[in-house]
Amino acid sequence: MGVMLPTTLLTLGFIAVLPLVYRRCSARSVHWALVILLAAFLIPVRPTMIPITLPSAPVEMTQTLPMPILPAAPRAQAPLPDQDSALKPTEQPPTNPAPAAQPITLREALLAAWALGALGMLLWHLIHHLRFARLIKRWAVPVLDPTVLQLYDEIADEAHVRNVPLYLCQAVRTPMLVGIARPRVLLPDEKLSLSELHFVFRHEFMHLKRRDLWVKALQGLALCLYWWNPAVHLLNRTMQSACESACDEALLRGAQLPQRQFYSETILSAIRRQPHAAPMLTTGFYGGKKGMKKRITNILDMGTKRFGAALLALVLLGATFTSLATTQTEDNFHPTETVNEQGFLTSKEGVVHLTMIPTDYEYPQVVYFAGVPVVADEIIHKEVFQRQSGEYVEDWVHVTVPARDGETTMSGYTLYEHFVRQADYAEKPPYPVGTLAGDSVTGTVALYKDNGVTHGVLGVFANGTQVQIMGFTRTHYQVSIDGQWGFVPRELVQFTGEDEARVKAAEPGEYDSINPGMEAAYERMNARYQALTDKYGDVNDWTIAMRAQWSQEQIEAGTLDPSPDVWVHLMPGEGDLTEEKARELADAVLTGEKLDPKAYLQVRPYYFVLNGERDKPTWQFTYGAGPDNTDWVVQLDRAGKPVELRSIENAGWPFPYGLDEMFAGKVVTPEADEITSKEAADIAWELFVNAWPEHGARESYEMTAALRAVERLNMRAWTISIDEVANKGEDSEWRISYLVVLRSTNGSVIYSTEPDEYKDIITSFHEYAKQAEMEKEKGPLFTWSLEDKAAFSPDVYAVPQEGQMTQEQAWEIAVKALKEQKGWTDDLLKDYTPYYFFCLPLYDLPLRWDIQVLTPAAVTEGNMDGFYVAIDAETGETLWVWGPGDSNG
Secondary structure (H helix, E strand, O other), X not given: OOOHHHHHHHHHHHHHOHHHHHHHOOHHHHHHHHHHHHHHHHHHHOOOOOOOOOOOOOOOOOOOOOOOOOOOOOOOOOOOOOHXXXXXXXXXXXXXXXXXXXOOXXXXXXXXXXXXXXXXXXXXXXXXXXXXXXXXXXXXXXXXXXXXXXXXXXXXXXXXXXXXXXXXXXXXXXXXXXXXOOOEEXXXXXXXXXXXXXXXXXXXXXXXXXXXXXXXXXXXXXXXXXXXXXXXXXXXXXXXXXXXXXXXXXXXXXXXXXXXXXXXXXXXXXXXXXXXXXXXXEOOOOOOHHHHHHHHHHHHOOOOOOOHHHHHHHHHHHHHHHHHOOOOHHHHOOOEEEEEEEEEEOOOOOXXXXXXXXXXXXXXXXXXXXXXXXXXXXXXXXXXXXXXXXXXXXXXXXXXXXXXXXXOOEEEEEXXXXXEEHHHOOOOOOOOEEEEOOOOOOOEEEEEOOOOOXXXXXXXXXXXXXXXXXXXXXXXXXXXXXXXXXXXXXXXXXXXXXXXXXXXXXXXXXXXXXOOOOHXXXXXXXXXXXXXXXXXXXXXXXXXXXXXXXXXXXXHHOOOOOOOOOEEEOOOOOOOOOHHHHHHHHHHHHHHOOOOHHHOOEEEEEEEEEOOEEEEEEEEEEEEOOHHHOEEEEEEXXXXXXXXXXXXXXXXXXXXXXXXXXXXXXXXXXXOOOOOHHHHHHHHHHHHHHHOOOOOOHHHOEEEEEEEEEOOOOEEEXXXXXXXXXXXXXXXXXXXXXXXXXXXXXXXXXXXXXXXXXXXXXXXXXXXXXXXXXXXXXXXXXXXXXXXXXHHOOOOEOOOOOOOOOHHHXXXXXXXXXXXXXXXXXXXXXXXXXXXXXXXXXXXXXXXXXXXXXXXXXXXXXXXXXXXXXXXXXXXXXXXXXXXXXXXX
């Protein structure tokens, strides 16, 4: 329990800065950072139950294996009474009366309350899960559509997923993955397009490969153990959203804007089917309104995130120190060992991954087959649960693959269990064998010293030469030819039979984004990309020439993602359409659909080829933020023939331009083809009336309409503000605005305040106005009686009932807390007056007493500078104590 407070503070602090973190770090890094925080809560529970004793004398480290941890010393126990004698009647009654029952201590009572709460939370989750399981069992039926099954099997093979059945289930409203032991994919009992299913299946398989259901199970365990801690509930909700964003990021790695936009459409479609979150041990698309806005923003964000490793290091360091701060360092510290031992790579699967850092084993830079000789130079002991010792210990080893003169040394981290010393390795399995199949003109294949870093050639070999496959990167095989090691591009090696099956089975689901040996190049290109986006904005706002130049720089640096669906931007060459002519043809396609190309605020041009189809240049024009917030995508082939026309609904949400910039634009005079001020105001009023049925008369609002020109966006639009004003002209004047932006030519809606958002604001506004009016009669709210507060806001305040903590009891606990935490003395009591709030549970906070302790001067001057104490009204726990100079978060 000693680590609970610092871990809680670390968690709350991290979640508070998440908006900033998401700008610089990948979603995968954010999710892993949250998993580290979750582990920080879960790990300290165990050492108190399994005491571990280390030898007091230093142990000399003479081997590279992890240091042994001695088993816990047995606890001393009082001798048990003789059972036979205990059953025999005594001849005489005892001379001393039986001792009185000992009263229950506060510690025992709190422990019992915690245990009851944990058990209740566990039962609630269990009942909820079993109920959901029964629904699935009743309504789930196997999918029989051969087209859907064919697509499902293809994507399963691509993702290396086996034995995961597909069902239709009327009990679910969105596609989801269920089942930890026997995973299944469920589809709602309604027709989904094959395009949507393509993303749905890949999304759920990504959850499966990331083992997200296991993480969710740990989240449920943490909720049961820390049911009383709001930080754990907040961490759970944050992890739900981060998990989906990390899955989106992994699925869309290398995808361009159109694929991301269509994927966003799929998610928004799923939300309309499922307006609530999925059960705990399932995956689902919905993450709350705010969470979904952030998720869509992350999906459309194509910027480079380069600080993930630093984030994980900082969070891991912080979580480690919160543990070390309250436990004995000797019991939890696992050193890094520097060694120099020869050995071999081995695993039950026959394949070993090498990673750039000792994390994310599933995202390798290099894949090796078992039996490759290596030199181990460093062992790192990390904290992961080890059943035998009862500790969390995970060992990683940094290995180097030996190289002769002229050959490139490959190195990386892998799990220590995959390294075996040379003396202990008996069996060397055969490597897969392939055949060189290179240039048909020369009939030869070059053997390179590295995987594309320098292109140094070690030798040239004839087509048909057999090679042993030691391992591979994303782009090259590392091979052995007559004892000489080198690299060959993967497309120049062919396989047959069992060798082909072994190589295919060894292919990882994902690679690290950085090829080995290219770290410096990626860092340099990331810095270059950051500088370009800082200067010219998002890559989608660049010109065709700028994008083509960037793709060329990536190709020359060797950092272009080799995935076949990655866009390679081009400049139109001789014989190609000009941008102006291509745009004219694209406009004609829209006109044929009875759409006005001039009605769109922004048109982005692209000319590109897919990395896997370099012979098919494509023009694309994306018409943005059009009438009814619908975008259109027009694609043309090299000759200008239309190949795709696609609409993107809701593409204008969230609003793509800054409202401040729109309302700060230069006021201009309407031209002949633009609507008038009155017409703009009438359209805005109609929108307001529909959004807020409880509106007043039009003349009771202040309306301002102005036609503005925003030079940066090269656009003109009407901006209308409908304001409800209270206390007009007074110092306490309040103004609530409903905002509308209209297209200047036809009055179509570009933006309007969301009805739910306006309702929340106006409701709070009216409650505040009502409170201000009542305070003129009764005085400030905090001075009212508990009955008056409860009557004014029954959803927030109440009056304690019989059996609940009284006001006097709450004050007694508050005084004790003030003395212990703020150094209060009895002399100070006469200088302060307590004001009480009995608050209903809200935002994961329990039923509680809030007590404001103020001086008369603080009340008179209105600065409210005093002490604030919150007490759990059921357990008596002090939730917080704030005083002058403290921050309330």
